[in-house]
Amino acid sequence: MFTGLNGRAPEPGRWQDDALRTLRRRLVDPQDTLAAYVTDKPDVPGELAACVIGVIEYRLGGPLNPSGVIGYVFNAVTDPGYRRRGYARACMEGLLSWYHQRGVTLVELKASEAGEPLYRALGFVPMPSQTMRLTINSGATASRG
Template sequence: MRPRPALPADVPELVRLRAVALASLGVDPGPEDAPWRDVARGWFLERLVGRDDVRCLVVGGAPGQPLLATGMAWVTYHLPSPRWTDGRRGYLDGIVTDGSARGQGHGRRIVDGLTDWLAGIGIHYVQLHASSDGESVYRAAGFTTGRYPGMDLFTDPTA
């Protein structure tokens, strides 16, 4: 099954798959009416409509029907350098396959589709944060351990 671009009708399924991803990372997504889900619906809709620097691919049914997998890529903007003169990089995020559809290559096809899209717009430096479940998919697609260590700062003590 080939990935297709996500459409606004897919937003409920994108939110559902986001909850699947969170649960697989050990984060309780909470009930169907959890406040983050409303925020996520607006977040996805904003990025699916009218943004040239974001791409969301899905595998599964027609728009509005159940999805098997999804993933997103967007352009990030950094300082120019000799090798990356315009400072643009790609970032992959939200790559998730529903539990019943894992092991069928959906995640890899989404990763390939997203990296192809980025290459097509002239971006050849792509970053992501990998879960242990997804690491083999990303390595098979050519990703390597980052050159620079990742670090986080949480300024809210409850984070």
């Protein structure tokens, strides 16, 4: 279910235990800044057909978002055998309602090619992106040059 954005399934590893530990901690956090919406496979209860996870972040306000409060959907997955059945839509609608109830007026995500039609149908619009990433290794120093 994690093959959408880069086309490859990740190797199993410690990251799974770390992610589960973080998810369990964040879901019961009284600050209520993370939500997960899931749909089980109708023929295999307890196994996910679709899941979306989003967070509320607090940034400095600006002209397009004076409050600085933003929703970010960082995980939206559907089992390939259960696509085109409305499961991801139901999960996304639940998450968007959760954001609305908390006063979030701006939500962002990175769309896979397969997910883009759903997000457009929900009102998301493409944005120019110059996203860059830096991985800081534990042995790296903050000083460069």
